[in-house]
Amino acid sequence: MSAISEVFERCRREKRAAFIPFLTAGDPDLETTAALMQAMADGGADLIELGVPFSDPIADGPVIQRASTRALAGGTTLSGILRLVARHRDRLGVPILLFSYFNPIHNRGLESFAEQAAASGVDGLLCVDLPPDESAHQEYIPVMRRYGLDTVFLLAPTSTKDRIRRVAEYSTGFVYYVSRTGITGDQGALPDELVKEVRRLRRKLTQPLAVGFGINTPEQAASIARAADGVVVGSALVKLIEEKTGDDDLLSAVKQRVKELAEGLRR
Amino acid sequence: MARPQLRPDANGYFGPYGGRYVPETLMAPLDELAKAYDRWSRKRSFRNELRDLLTHYAGRPTPLYHAKRLTEHFGGAQIYLKREDLLHTGAHKLNNAIGQALLAKMMGKRRVIAETGAGQHGVASATAAALLGLECVVYMGVEDTVRQRLNVDRMELLGATVAPVDSGSRTLKDAINEALRDWVTNVRDTHYILGSVLGPDPYPRMVRDFHRVIGDEARRQLKKQAGTVSPDVAIACVGGGSNAIGLFTAFIDDRRVKLVGVEAGGSGEALGEHAARFGKGGSLGVLHGTRTLVLQDEEGQIAGTHSVSAGLDYPAIGPEHALLADEGRIEYTRASDTEAIAAFDLLARIEGILPALESAHALAYAGKVAPLLSKRRLILVNLSGRGDKDVESVQNWRAKEREQADAEDSTAVAEVTVHPAARKWGKSQEEAG
Numbered sequence: 225m226s227a228i229s230e231v232f233e234r235c236r237r238e239k240r241a242a243f244i245p246f247l248t249a250g251d252p253d254l255e256t257t258a259a260l261m262q263a264m265a266d267g268g269a270d271l272i273e274l275g276v277p278f279s280d281p282i283a284d285g286p287v288i289q290r291a292s293t294r295a296l297a298g299g300t301t302l303s304g305i306l307r308l309v310a311r312h313r314d315r316l317g318v319p320i321l322l323f324s325y326f327n328p329i330h331n332r333g334l335e336s337f338a339e340q341a342a343a344s345g346v347d348g349l350l351c352v353d354l355p356p357d358e359s360a361h362q363e364y365i366p367v368m369r370r371y372g373l374d375t376v377f378l379l380a381p382t383s384t385k386d387r388i389r390r391v392a393e394y395s396t397g398f399v400y401y402v403s404r405t406g407i408t409g410d411q412g413a414l415p416d417e418l419v420k421e422v423r424r425l426r427r428k429l430t431q432p433l434a435v436g437f438g439i440n441t442p443e444q445a446a447s448i449a450r451a452a453d454g455v456v457v458g459s460a461l462v463k464l465i466e467e468k469t470g471d472d473d474l475l476s477a478v479k480q481r482v483k484e485l486a487e488g489l490r491r
Numbered sequence: 492m493a494r495p496q497l498r499p500d501a502n503g504y505f506g507p508y509g510g511r512y513v514p515e516t517l518m519a520p521l522d523e524l525a526k527a528y529d530r531w532s533r534k535r536s537f538r539n540e541l542r543d544l545l546t547h548y549a550g551r552p553t554p555l556y557h558a559k560r561l562t563e564h565f566g567g568a569q570i571y572l573k574r575e576d577l578l579h580t581g582a583h584k585l586n587n588a589i590g591q592a593l594l595a596k597m598m599g600k601r602r603v604i605a606e607t608g609a610g611q612h613g614v615a616s617a618t619a620a621a622l623l624g625l626e627c628v629v630y631m632g633v634e635d636t637v638r639q640r641l642n643v644d645r646m647e648l649l650g651a652t653v654a655p656v657d658s659g660s661r662t663l664k665d666a667i668n669e670a671l672r673d674w675v676t677n678v679r680d681t682h683y684i685l686g687s688v689l690g691p692d693p694y695p696r697m698v699r700d701f702h703r704v705i706g707d708e709a710r711r712q713l714k715k716q717a718g719t720v721s722p723d724v725a726i727a728c729v730g731g732g733s734n735a736i737g738l739f740t741a742f743i744d745d746r747r748v749k750l751v752g753v754e755a756g757g758s759g760e761a762l763g764e765h766a767a768r769f770g771k772g773g774s775l776g777v778l779h780g781t782r783t784l785v786l787q788d789e790e791g792q793i794a795g796t797h798s799v800s801a802g803l804d805y806p807a808i809g810p811e812h813a814l815l816a817d818e819g820r821i822e823y824t825r826a827s828d829t830e831a832i833a834a835f836d837l838l839a840r841i842e843g844i845l846p847a848l849e850s851a852h853a854l855a856y857a858g859k860v861a862p863l864l865s866k867r868r869l870i871l872v873n874l875s876g877r878g879d880k881d882v883e884s885v886q887n888w889r890a891k892e893r894e895q896a897d898a899e900d901s902t903a904v905a906e907v908t909v910h911p912a913a914r915k916w917g918k919s920q921e922e923a924g
């Protein structure tokens with residue numbers, strides 16, 4: 225069983241949803257990213273989504289766009305991120321899922337990426353603009369499997385029955401449900417029908433289902449945890465990192481926020 | 492509109508290029524769009540309505556003009572201009588905008604969005620939206636809102652909202668990013684009118700089909716006016732590639748016709764100084780939903796581009812172009828900023844036509860080949876748009892040049908009125924003759 229699957233298995237036994245924070249690698253720099261990941265793990269993160277910055281993040285709102293811009297301006301590269309993971313993954317003790325746009329991976333070459341990622345201790349990959357249909361997949365899936373990397377795919381409110389079946393077939397570790405049609409970031413209230421939709425989807429999947437996009441408060445996280453196997457919080461934390469960068473209490477503030485968000489996930 | 496061709500394959504691939512590399516939220520809507528397009532484009536009622544609008548509203552067929560003075564100037568092949576600049580709103584872009592807006596209406600969408608670089612596709616979309624009673628938002632990079640100011644005003648007068656995009660390079664690429672973000676968010680009631688043969692399937696084939704009327708008409712007109720359906724060379728500028736595909740599709744199977752796409756050579760050879768994806772600049776990548784040739788750095792980050800023309804200032808090429816280049820069917824070359832400005836000047840002065848700076852790139856190449864060919868040869872150039880929008884850009888260019896000349900030598904000022912590159916053309920004419 226993969227480390228990511230084990231996380232969900234453990235959470236299931238403990239009758240809670242997994243807490244999955246997101247942060248952009250290299251914002252404000254890679255050394256701080258390492259310290260932030262540790263703070264998140266100490267605060268109660270079960271799994272960390274580590275974002276690979278991209279020049280054209282079409283699925284992201286302003287907060288993560290700005291983080292990507294800062295990270296790229298600081299010279300962050302995919303190789304640098306993988307080296308960082310290699311140095312810290314063991315000590316961290318929680319699995320790392322890379323969250324990327326496809327071009328930096330495609331540019332590196334799937335085989336070479338997968339080999340280096342696996343050697344660095346990365347646990348899985350989610351490419352936001354690579355749906356399971358793409359024929360590049362015929363290579364993508366076997367290559368990722370060969371290196372023991374989980375392939376997480378997205379579902380969205382617009383996904384049809386056929387698409388749900390396809391994602392269910394290719395996703396390993398878990399399936400990531402996008403809470404609403406939209407981009408990352410705060411857009412006010414979550415859709416009323418979200419919990420019902422998550423319950424409905426969960427019955428169709430054998431994998432755990434995590435929910436993300438637009439989840440900001442412990443209350444929102446707790447309400448989704450009643451139905452989902454995992455809760456992802458991204459922009460709210462990236463925004464906190466943005467605000468606190470340069471302050472002495474950056475790490476303690478992030479740890480504290482993760483703690484507050486993770487606490488309410490008991491069912 | 493003629494029947495769709497066999498390409499791309501069922502998955503939206505032109506050989507290794509194309510596909511649908513988009514977030515999951517857009518996958519089902521793209522399916523729906525492809526199905527709607529396939530259904531409606533086959534219906535007689537839809538085709539008739541589109542043809543009717545293109546004829547009586549937009550002004551098709553656009554003229555084919557034998558540019559005799561330009562021909563004489565170069566002293567070589569006969570040059571014919573396909574006058575897309577005379578289409579309503581002033582560029583070829585309206586063919587596609589009306590087609591897609593009509594489709595959006597059939598699909599029950601109440602809102603359309605578009606990206607724009609030069610502002611021509613934005614104006615065309617705003618126009619089609621006004622005509623068909625749709626709400627319209629146009630995304631445009633901040634840099635482009637400045638250099639194509641006239642078109643911003645036009646869009647607003649047409650009732651559209653122009654949303655300036657202040658991220659990244661603040662040009663066309665970033666406008667597409669923002670339009671995609673809007674679409675992901677509002678996909679249920681919104682259709683995205685993408686303005687070139689770019690993006691995820693079905694856009695590259697749909698936009699091509701809406702534009703192929705350009706080449707189909709040109710063939711018929713050539714037959715009548717020049718006694719042949721086959722020019723020796725057909726030339727078009729290539730941003731995303733829509734006016735080029737629109738012209739070339741009618742000639743693809745006619746091997747007698749040499750097809751040449753002209754990219755933006757910008758101000759230099761280094762990454763960031765041009766928008767030429769063929770040659771050593773571009774490499775295989777994935778951008779804006781399609782796998783194609785992309786200008787990128789060694790880490791797979793998309794590179795900045797530069798062109799004096801906003802409509803060519805884009806780092807990726809339509810996937811069908813990438814395949815046609817591999818097959819050797821279309822040849823790609825580039826024209827620099829300086830060459831494009833010189834061609835703009837020349838056409839203005841000896842034909843009384845202000846071309847769009849985009850189209851001026853195609854004219855610049857025509858000026859290179861015409862003198863090398865005999866007078867019995869025939870060159871067809873797609874004059875994709877008119878240059879009113881570029882008046883300020885050209886004036887700024889002049890002003891900068893004058894400053895430079897002043898700095899170098901105050902006596903050089905008088906000579907600048909005849910552009911150096913235009914003189915160069917004069918010379919190549921002598922050499923040829």
Ligand SMILES: Cc1ncc(COP(=O)(O)O)c(C=O)c1O
Nearest residue numbers: 611730731732733734802849876
């Ligand atoms: C007049 C004109 N020609 C050409 C282009 C380039 O686009 P494409 O390569 O899709 O024809 C534009 C784009 O804005 C344009 O306005």
